[in-house]
Amino acid sequence: MTTPTPSIDYAALKSGGIIMQKDDDFFAIRLRLPGGSISADLLPRIAGVAQKYGRGEVRLTAQQGIEIPWVRFGEIEAARKELDDAGLAMGPCGPRFRTVTACPGLPVCRRALADSQSFALKIDQRFGGLLLPHxxxxxxxxxPNACSRPQESEIGFCATARPRLDADACIGCGLCADICKEKALAQKDGKPLLDMSRCLFCADCIKSCPTDAWKTDRMGYAVYAGGRMGRHAEIAAKIADFVDEEHGMRIIERCLDLYLKHSEKRERLCDLIIRVGIDEFKAAVLDQ
Ligand code: SF4
Ligand code: SF4
Ligand code: SF4
Known part of the structure; x- marks a missing residue:
């Protein structure tokens, strides 16, 4: 008498970070690593699980995650328990709020204007794994170098700083105009003249001025919404400037609320924005 094959709920597995491979005897386990960061101490634990339950391989995903492929169905639970014991959670897959990615930010990157890692962690802790239409x-x-590609995500944050000139402190050396990659600064009557329409708020002028004549007038995140890569790529629209973390969290919350209430079946956020119109979308999600 043959033992009946247990029926496998693939959707439930996927939602818990277990992805069926092409050969359906094998699964990949996806780990949840907000900001793509992990303690080096945990790498041997992941390697151990990959060697014991997989084929000794790990894969880095496009979303800054780690996957352990080649795990047999019968060994998923044991592998998951070992990862859990090490403090490693599974990454949400399927129609969910995915693990939040981030660039290194402060204090690592020389260009950084914000601690992108800690903001990503806060977002992930609050919204990560939420069940959504897509x-x-x-x-x-x-x-503004935007290394984690905020224009390609449903919601993307990009730290910026707006410069303001203290003309009395300026010695007219011209360094800031030379440094500005956007040609937003030109020397006029011995002082730099700022064309705000060209400025990307990168703060290079602020950082480079030898007399600190450029001050930070305003800081915060530019917010992008409705990006998507893949079969039908869409570049996100910028919906706000100089948003602080609290406002950013409110924007995400309202955006998810709108998405849950008004999306059609399996509709991506960008399609909802196109359908309702960007102005209506902004009115619904931004602080008024
Ligand atoms: S986006 Fe800017 S701060 Fe972040 S890694 Fe890239 S250059 Fe550095
Ligand atoms: S770098 Fe500073 S001192 Fe030199 S022109 Fe620019 S604002 Fe003035
Ligand atoms: S903030 Fe950046 S883009 Fe704007 S004027 Fe300064 S250097 Fe140029």
Whole structure:
């Protein structure tokens, strides 16, 4: 008499970070690493699980995660328990708020204007894993270089700083105009003249001025919404400037609320924004 094969709830497995491979005897275990960061102490634990239950391979995902492939169905629970004992959680997959990504930010990157890692962690702790109509990605970059690609996510944050000139402190050396990559500064009558329409708020002028004549007038995150990569790519629209973390959290909360209430079946956020219109979307999610 043959033992009946247990029926496998693949959707439930996927929601818990277990992804069926092409050969359906094998699964990949996806780890949850907000900001793509992990203590070096944990790497041998992951390697141990990969060697014991997989084929000794790990894979880095496009979303800054780690996956352990080649785990047999019958060994998933044991592998998951070992990872859990090490303090490693599974990454949400499927129609959920995905693990939040981030660039290194402060205090690592020389260009950074914000602690993108800690903001990403806060977002992940609050919203990570929420069940939604479709996948939902969020990311935080700590300067306009946008290394974690905020324009490609459902919600993206990008730290910025607006410069203001203290003309009395300026000695007219011209260094800031030379340094500005956006050609937003030109020397006029011995002082730099700022064309705000070209400025990306990168703060290079502020950092480079030898007399501190450039001050930080305003700081905060530019917020992008409705990005998507893949089969039908969409670049996110910038919906706000100089947003602080608390406002950023409120924007995400309202955005998810709107998405849950008004999305059609399996609709991505960008399609909802196109359907309701960007102005209505902004009115619904931003502080008034
Ligand atoms: S986005 Fe800016 S702060 Fe973040 S890693 Fe890239 S250059 Fe550095
Ligand atoms: S770098 Fe500073 S001192 Fe030199 S022109 Fe610019 S604002 Fe003036
Ligand atoms: S903030 Fe950046 S883009 Fe704007 S004027 Fe300064 S250097 Fe140029």
């Amino acid at each position: 996948k939902f990605k969020a990311t935080v970059s700590a300067c």
